[in-house]
Amino acid sequence: MTAGLLAAGLAAPAFATVEPPQTDQLWIHQPYEQALPLGIGGGLPESRTLEIGLSHDNANFTVTDGKLTIDISDLAGVAEVTWPDNCTPGGAGAVCDIPVVPAIGGDYEDQVLLEVRAAAGAGVGAQGTITYGATATGGPGGTLTAPQESFDTTLTVSSGPDLLVDAPGGIPVGLPGDERTIPLKITNKGNASANGFTVKMSASYGLTDLTQYPACAYSTTDGTDYPQSTHVTCTFDQVLAPGASFELPEPLTVRLAPHALDERFDIGAEPGGGAQDIDTMNNYRALGIRADNAADFSVTGDTVSGAAGSTVTAKLTFKNNGPAWFGNLGSGDPVAVVRLIAPAGTTVTGVPSGCEPRTLTGGYYPQRTGAPRYDCSLPFWVLEDAQRTFAFSARVNTVVPGATGAVSVHPPFGEFGTFPFDFDPNLTNNTAALTVN
Numbered sequence: 326m327t328a329g330l331l332a333a334g335l336a337a338p339a340f341a342t343v344e345p346p347q348t349d350q351l352w353i354h355q356p357y358e359q360a361l362p363l364g365i366g367g368g369l370p371e372s373r374t375l376e377i378g379l380s381h382d383n384a385n386f387t388v389t390d391g392k393l394t395i396d397i398s399d400l401a402g403v404a405e406v407t408w409p410d411n412c413t414p415g416g417a418g419a420v421c422d423i424p425v426v427p428a429i430g431g432d433y434e435d436q437v438l439l440e441v442r443a444a445a446g447a448g449v450g451a452q453g454t455i456t457y458g459a460t461a462t463g464g465p466g467g468t469l470t471a472p473q474e475s476f477d478t479t480l481t482v483s484s485g486p487d488l489l490v491d492a493p494g495g496i497p498v499g500l501p502g503d504e505r506t507i508p509l510k511i512t513n514k515g516n517a518s519a520n521g522f523t524v525k526m527s528a529s530y531g532l533t534d535l536t537q538y539p540a541c542a543y544s545t546t547d548g549t550d551y552p553q554s555t556h557v558t559c560t561f562d563q564v565l566a567p568g569a570s571f572e573l574p575e576p577l578t579v580r581l582a583p584h585a586l587d588e589r590f591d592i593g594a595e596p597g598g599g600a601q602d603i604d605t606m607n608n609y610r611a612l613g614i615r616a617d618n619a620a621d622f623s624v625t626g627d628t629v630s631g632a633a634g635s636t637v638t639a640k641l642t643f644k645n646n647g648p649a650w651f652g653n654l655g656s657g658d659p660v661a662v663v664r665l666i667a668p669a670g671t672t673v674t675g676v677p678s679g680c681e682p683r684t685l686t687g688g689y690y691p692q693r694t695g696a697p698r699y700d701c702s703l704p705f706w707v708l709e710d711a712q713r714t715f716a717f718s719a720r721v722n723t724v725v726p727g728a729t730g731a732v733s734v735h736p737p738f739g740e741f742g743t744f745p746f747d748f749d750p751n752l753t754n755n756t757a758a759l760t761v762n
Contacts, residue, residue: 349383351426351469353393353457353476354435360483360604361404361443362516365567371514372407372442373604375478377421378435379459381469384428388463391423393437396456400444403453404480407440426461443482451482483603486565487515488522488594492610499581500617501648504534507577507612511594512570514607519565521597526557526577529654530708531585531616536578552652552706560597584709585616586649586748611655619750620709621646624663626732626757631721636674638718639759641665641732643703645711651748652706659702659737661746663715667697668730668761675718677701702737721761730759 355377364370379391397406398417408414412421423436443451455478459471491510499505513519528535530552535543541559548554565571579590593609596602623644629637643663645651651660666685667673672695676682682696683689690696701715733756736746749755 347383347385347465349381349386349388349464349469351379351381351388351391351459351461351464351471352429353459353471354378354380355455355457355476356478356606358479358481359441359606360481360487361441361447362487362514362603363443363447363449363482363484365516370443370516372440375439375441375455376435377437377439377457378433379423379426379461379471380429380433381426381461381464382429383464384431386463386465388426388428388461388469389424391426391436391461392459393421393423394458395419395421395437395439396458397453400453400455400480403444403447403451403482404441405444409438409440412437412439423461426463441480447482449482449484452479454479485515485517485603486513486519486567486596486600487604487607488512488519488565488596488602489514489607490592490594490610491570492592492612494610494612496612496614498615498617501581501583501585503581503616504578505581505614507579507590507592507614509577509592510570510572511565513565513567515603516567517600518567519596519600521560521562522565522571523595523597524559524561525591525593526559527591528555528557528579529589529652530554530650530706531582531588532579532590532614533582534578534580536573536575538573538575552650552654562597565596579614581614581616584618584648584650586618586620586651587654588614588616589654590614616649618649618748620649620651620707620746620748621751621754622661622734622746622749623751623754624732624734624757626730626759628760630762633721633724636718636720637761638675638716640714640716641701641757641759642712642714643734644713645707645709647709649748650707650709650711654706657705659705660707661703662735662737663701663703663713664731664733664735665699665701665715665717665759666731667699667719668725668728668759670723670725670728671719671721671730671761673699673717674720675716677715677717679703680715680717719761724762726762728761730761732757732759
């Protein structure tokens with residue numbers, strides 16, 4: 326979802342211009358741990374790829390000449406490393422060149438792909454740690470340094486099955502009613518057989534008509550605490566030998582419901598018979614499936630009257646006019662924030678739950694009541710016909726005929742942007758007014 330601050334467009338106190346902080350920080354991205362299987366029947370162990378990269382915080386700065394330092398001195402007798410072309414080995418490590426360091430949240434990709442495998446003669450349970458450091462050119466001071474001693478990867482030599490869920494993403498966008506095929510293959514990348522295995526799948530609210538398999542049980546949640554979804558548990562009793570793969574007896578398909586938008590399909594696998602999978606990091610995939618659809622968010626304000634000294638109640642209402650639902654199914658962030666800018670001559674005295682006091686520019690406000698602005702968070706999902714009313718109480722301090730406050734709906738965390746919801750086809754109803762007297 327595109328995040329940003331949508332201008333209220335109403336007669337209300339002006340927002341001060343808030344500039345992003347002119348600071349920056351360099352970060353290293355690395356796996357926290359990695360299991361390394363022993364070889365099959367005394368053969369050469371299979372290698373694993375560690376995906377490592379650099380990023381920085383502030384896109385206002387250009388950061389170049391990244392130097393990633395990798396120390397493998399702790400891996401002696403535990404693991405062997407094959408260096409990629411952009412790394413220059415030296416001593417017990419290497420320095421890897423990253424010419425351009427991307428800003429976090431952009432088109433980030435890991436830049437260093439490190440191949441590791443169990444060392445000859447290493448036993449089950451042997452462990453070693455790779456440590457990292459990094460510098461780059463750029464930022465407010467001209468040089469950025471990653472926090473020291475904050476980044477490492479622990480490698481553990483292991484033995485057992487290792488089920489890999491291979492379900493490529495990139496599923497084409499479809500229209501409501503379209504069917505979509507989800508490619509799925511389970512491969513045993515370990516050095517021991519899986520004597521049976523279980524596959525669990527979960528389809529979000531906008532995905533229907535899942536393929537039915539005799540080995541699977543299907544259930545649907547009630548949608549009370551979380552969005553309604555379909556859960557599938559499949560049990561297969563076949564042996565999956567090292568290097569062998571399994572595919573479902575017929576293609577796995579789902580259908581985009583009339584209310585589908587940004588959907589999610591989760592797949593996980595685990596070996597049966599009480600066996601422990603040696604690398605659970607590759608047992609799971611979450612796939613995004615998008616429908617070409619729209620969710621029309623809107624807000625309505627209120628008109629209230631009261632003499633000086635009286636207290637009035639104003640009701641502000643958010644509504645999703647559909648036809649699609651929407652959920653932040655990955656982040657769990659609120660789908661939207663309903664904002665009130667208090668009208669002149671009034672003081673807010675009663676605040677509904679879920680609403681936080683703010684200064685006009687979005688800063689911290691110390692009291693629950695009396696703030697000039699309130700941001701009210703919605704849940705992390707709203708159905709296609711969702712409606713939520715926020716009732717505020719306000720004291721009329723001074724009668725100001727036609728005093729108007731601004732009511733608006735925004736993406737969360739949008740203080741520094743001007744981007745609307747990219748799925749909302751009608752932005753004219755994203756603002757309204759609260760009028761007093």
